Amino acid sequence: MNEVVATTLTVVALVVAVWAAVLMLAGKPVLVNKWHGLVALGGVALLELGLLGQAVGGIVAMIATDRELDGFSFVGYLVGPVLILPLAAFWALAERTRWGPGVLVVGCLAVPVMIVRLRQVWEAHG
Amino acid sequence: MAESPPESRPDAVSARGDDDLAARTRSGPGRLLIAVYAVFALAATARSAVQIGTRFDEAPLAYLLSAFAAVVYVLATACLARGSRTSRTVAAVSILVELVGVLAVGTLSLLDPAAFPDATVWSEYGRGYLFIPAVLPLLGLWWLRRSATR
Numbered sequence: 406m407n408e409v410v411a412t413t414l415t416v417v418a419l420v421v422a423v424w425a426a427v428l429m430l431a432g433k434p435v436l437v438n439k440w441h442g443l444v445a446l447g448g449v450a451l452l453e454l455g456l457l458g459q460a461v462g463g464i465v466a467m468i469a470t471d472r473e474l475d476g477f478s479f480v481g482y483l484v485g486p487v488l489i490l491p492l493a494a495f496w497a498l499a500e501r502t503r504w505g506p507g508v509l510v511v512g513c514l515a516v517p518v519m520i521v522r523l524r525q526v527w528e529a530h531g
Numbered sequence: 532m533a534e535s536p537p538e539s540r541p542d543a544v545s546a547r548g549d550d551d552l553a554a555r556t557r558s559g560p561g562r563l564l565i566a567v568y569a570v571f572a573l574a575a576t577a578r579s580a581v582q583i584g585t586r587f588d589e590a591p592l593a594y595l596l597s598a599f600a601a602v603v604y605v606l607a608t609a610c611l612a613r614g615s616r617t618s619r620t621v622a623a624v625s626i627l628v629e630l631v632g633v634l635a636v637g638t639l640s641l642l643d644p645a646a647f648p649d650a651t652v653w654s655e656y657g658r659g660y661l662f663i664p665a666v667l668p669l670l671g672l673w674w675l676r677r678s679a680t681r
Contacts, residue, residue, distance in 0.1 A: 502559055
């Protein structure tokens with residue numbers, strides 16, 4: 406797996422989570438017609454693209470490597486965040502209160518956790 | 532419980548009351564709660580599927596408990612999101628089971644670590660998950676209570 410990609414995605418996820426937390430504390434819902442809402446959704450979209458790239462690259466790396474690997478868990482932690490983010494965005498957009506960006510915080514924080522587990526599985530500690 | 536019994540109201544009013552209840556259950560803080568429940572439902576389901584599918588013999592008790600926890604989380608998530616009277620009752624029961632589960636498994640895993648060679652979500656009161664599994668049922672019960680009335 407690509408360490409640079411994993412670290413970059415962790416940082417991006419944390420930045421988007423912080424931005425969503427700011428919106429939540431400021432009482433701003435996630436709205437597509439407001440710049441701050443678009444920034445949050447744009448961040449989520451960017452993160453989603455990166456996660457898709459990581460999933461493809463990770464599966465290719467898994468096939469290419471000759472190390473012992475818990476393949477099911479590895480693929481699970483690659484694909485999991487790719488599924489969680491769009492669901493979180495959809496669930497957040499349905500809410501017209503500060504709790505909408507709160508959902509994005511949860512979705513974004515799940516990403517670094519899954520990347521930590523992905524690393525552990527790759528290094529066979531998990 | 533300030534509401535009058537459903538049979539004394541016209542159907543239209545009763546149906547709207549139920550819609551309000553469902554909307555109330557899944558909005559505001561409830562929306563965030565359901566999101567956290569959904570993450571746990573997904574994580575627990577995927578993890579226990581891998582455990583049972585690939586290495587069940589290593590720690591049967593722990594893996595069965597993982598699967599049980601997964602079912603509880605999925606049920607709680609779906610019932611909270613649905614928010615009807617019946618599903619709120621099912622949610623309340625599954626959240627109570629979750630609370631008992633995390634307390635029982637948490638205590639057992641400390642008293643008899645040998646019985647749990649591999650961790651479950653509820654081991655050591657959910658320490659591997661930042662103790663969220665211990666706090667989540669309390670928040671769930673609080674929210675069901677708070678969203679019951681306007």
